[in-house]
Amino acid sequence: MKTQKLFENGSHSWLMFGRDNDKPEQIIDTNQYLVISKNNALLMDPGGIELFSAMLSAVIKQVPAEKITHIFASHQDPDIISSLGLWDQALPSSTLHSPWIWESFIRHFGMESITYAPIPDAGNVLKIDGVHLEFIPAHYLHSSGNFNVYDSEAKILMSGDIGAALEEVDAPLYVEDFDEHIDKMKMFHQRWMPSNSAKNDWVKRIRKLDIDMICPQHGRIFKGDDVQRFLDWFEALEVGLIEK
Ligand SMILES: [Fe+2]
Ligand SMILES: [Fe+2]
DSSP states (O other), X not given: OEEEEEEEETTEEEEEEEOOTTSOTTSOOOOEEEEEOSSOEEEEXXXXXXXXXXXXXXXXXXXXXXXXXXXXXXXXXXXXXXTHHHHHXXXXXXXXXEXXXXXXXXXXXXXXXXXXXXXXXXXXXXXXXXXXXXXXXXXXXXXXXXXXXXXXTTTEEEEETTTOXXXXXXXXXXXXXXXXXXXXXXXXXXXXOXXXXXXXXXXXXXXXXXXXXXXXXXXXXXXXXXXXXXXXXXXXXXXXXXXX
16 A cells, blocks of 8 residues: 655645555555644545555554544445444544435444544535645535545645546556546546536536645546646536436
8 A cells, every 4th residue: 555645734734545556456446545634634535344454554654543533435435435344443533524314324334433423415614723624515426425525725625536537556646648547537437427417516616626636536636737627627528327
C-alpha cells in the first residue's frame, strides 16, 4: 500500500493511500484518503474488508490510532466501507459520517462501538480543530445517497466514485494526459451514474468551489487545469439510461 502526501500546511495535511500491489486481482483498486488536523484525523472511504490490514498498518505509520476520531463513507458500497466491522474494533470511539439513508444498510458490515452520525440530504460540515470539512451532496452519482468532502483551505475535493477510472494497480497518481485518460473513465461514468440531471446539478454546485485537486476513489487525481477539463467533460457526457 503506497502513501502519498497531497497537501501540508502546519498541522493540517492530506494523505492518499492506494496502488496496493498485494490486493487480490479480482477486486477493484481503490484510493483511501486521510485528513489530519492538530489533534484529530478523518479517514475517508477506508475501503473493503480485503484491504483492512494493509490500510491499518499504512495509516498508523502516519498517525496514532487514537487520533483518528472520524471516519467518512461516501455511500454504502463494499469497496467503500465493507471493512467497517474491523475498524469498529480498531477505532471503537470514532464517529462514522455517512448518508442518513444508508445507516440501516451500512450497519450490516458490523458496527458495535463506532457512533453513526447520519449526514442529512443537504450535507453538513465537520470541524476538526481549525479545519472545515464540508460534506457536499452528490446524490445519484452513483449512489442515491452520496456525498463528497471539500476542504476549502487545501482546495481539495474528495469526489468518491465521481472521476473514477479503471486502471492498472501501478498507474501514476495524477492524470497526465486528459484526452488519453477519457477512455479509462467513460464506461464507468456512463454505466454507474444513472442520472443526467443529478450530474448537471453537481457540476453546477462544484463549479462554485475553488479547487486545486479532485481526488476520486478509483484511478488518478485531477490537478490544476485538469479539474476544469474534467468538469467540462463530465457535463457534456450522457450518462445512465438514455430515454428514447
Ligand atoms: Fe460505489
Ligand atoms: Fe467505488
